[in-house]
Amino acid sequence: MNTPATQRSPVPLAVCGWDEEAREALLALEATGAFAGCAVGDRSGSALVRARRETALPCFQHVSEMVRGAEYEAILFADAEALASGAVVAAARGAHLLVLADRVGGEALASVAAAASANHVPLSLLQPALRDAGVAALPEMIGPGGASYLDVTVEAPWDASHLLRIAVGHVSRLMETEDMLVRASAWAEPHRAYQVDAADGERAASLRVRHAPSPLLRIVAEGTAGVAELMLRDGIPEVRFTSPGGEDLRYRADDVDHWALEAARAADPDQRDDRLRAECQGAFLDAIERAVATGEVQTSACCRRPALHLVEGPAGVRQEQGGRALRPRTGALRLVVS
Secondary structure (H helix, E strand, C coil): CCCHHHHCCCEEEEEECCHHHHHHHHHHHCCCCCCEEEECCCCCHHHHHHHHHHHHHCCCCHHHHHHHHHCCCCCECCCCCHHHHHHHHHHHCCCCCEEHHHHCCCCHHHHHHHHHHHHHEEEEEEEEEHHHCCHHHHHHCCCCCCCCCEEEEEEEECCCHHHHHHHHHHHHHHHCCCCCCCEEEECCCCEEEEEEEEECCCEEEEEEECHHHCCEEEEEEEEEEEEEEEEEECCCCEEECCCCCCCEEEEECCCCHHHHHHHHHHCCCCEEEEEEEEHHHHHHHHHHHHHHHHHHCCCCCCCCCCCEEEEECCCCEEECCCCCCCCCCCCEEEECCC
């Protein structure tokens, strides 16, 4: 008799970085029955004391030692520095990579996606903030092909760069973001607000994030099936849908368990692999970061990395007519970036 997926032996899961959110992630992942914590690594001694008390798992202060030597089949990166140094090693060991995506920048997301693809291992981006009530219904409301127009506002008493990653996560789940031209600006230092506009001639997105006293999420998405709007203020999620024919539907969305939904997706073999989304989301976020830094328009082309191409210079031994070998050129090379 076939064993149901929920009754299979759980996969040993190591955790890099320990705090309250990492603890919530581990508990949610273990609750699916697909994962079982096996080790925790953190450079902070006090964090390891808490991890040991809360999990009773083996703890490592040398995180790289845990990544190289611990027995695990999946690994959760809750620390950006640990991700930068450990993702390649863990992927080479064949581990399922899980990342708290709100904590890492665009370049790091693109790098971990590349490591997962090179080693043919699954990559799951965990972003519980994207599971706010009503959000899950938006893709079906706007129809196939994703949004052609998107307006996202995120406000909360959190770091603005964290809010920006949440906003970009919403965009990447609702709209194709490859090859868009991105304009972005930021206010104050450290940044307390971002304004982003992106377009490619067929799609357009506008993002606004701001450090504010009260949480607010507003998403307006237009697609082939109509226009959907989600407003989440003071914990009350209200959804409105307007069809091309004039149908107007309004309702209050049910509350959801953010972590339970994200963990269930990470445990599902048919849903857990976010390699492509991580690459595109990372490229879009990286374009925003570059646009803010330079004040110039940037492209979010995620599949065309700059590369050096030899257009002049030695290319092995050449032959003249008649077959006599010529000595390779030893002059200066000419390289171009494309």
